[in-house]
Amino acid sequence: MNAIDAWAQIATGRTHIELPEVARLFEKSGSAQLLSRHLDPAQTVALMDQGGVDKLMLAAWCRPERWLCTNDEVAVFTRAYPERFVGVATVDLSKPMAAVQELDRAVNELGCKALRIVPWLWKLPPNHRLYYPLYVKCIELDIPFCTQVGHTGPLMPSETGRPVPYLDEVALDFPELRIVAGHIGHPWTDEMIGLAWKHDNIFIDTSAYLPRYYPPQLLHFVQTYGQDKVLFGSNFPQLSLEKCMSQVQDLNLSEEVLAKFLHGNARQVFKL
Incomplete structure (x- = not known):
């Protein structure tokens, strides 16, 4: 199906130690066993093949005062x-x-295709001055x-994930910057959809939510005037690739919309 997963991480086996805030999220998602399990590239590809995912956008992680997964580890x-x-x-x-x-x-030597920063890790919304350079x-x-937009599954404050005013101000200041807002934006989904409609440079990815739990208004957006604005994401290893892909089929999207959602939009946004 040529699916491109727009939001994923390496299963380092160190998550429960270096990012204890997410332990509860993994437990609620039924994937607690992956908190302390290391998967090498071949093992990860095997899970991708099992789920029907062609590419994973794998991100490095850094939090105040220490790295959790470096850009070189991703490389x-x-x-x-x-x-x-x-x-x-x-x-x-x-x-x-x-x-x-x-x-x-990371871009010119390691070949990375995007930058990701998770605001709740830093307790700084994306309109803070440190992001602007x-x-x-x-x-x-x-x-x-x-x-990341929306509330935080990890036990951290959610305010930094509000689409309005924070991401709205960034898009106004930098209309040339392509912005991919992961995790749908719930409970501010309508705000996130509004921003994606308002700004040509804002996109949404569906990571951290199984397809059966996508909000109805997001599904309407995907199938109508927002079909070029939404990208498939899983938040692997928090969610099973196989389960996500199986449930995508149950959405009964048209072939054209499904192709855009699973890979076409990601190819355009990330210039793959």
């Missing part, structure tokens, strides 16, 4: 299977100059900025 996967994995860089937001330099290195660099490198 191990992309180099092992360049047709199956696409690197998504991250940076240490607290060090502006070093962050810009690391983003440049990175937005300029993303435009220069012609890569999208990926971020």
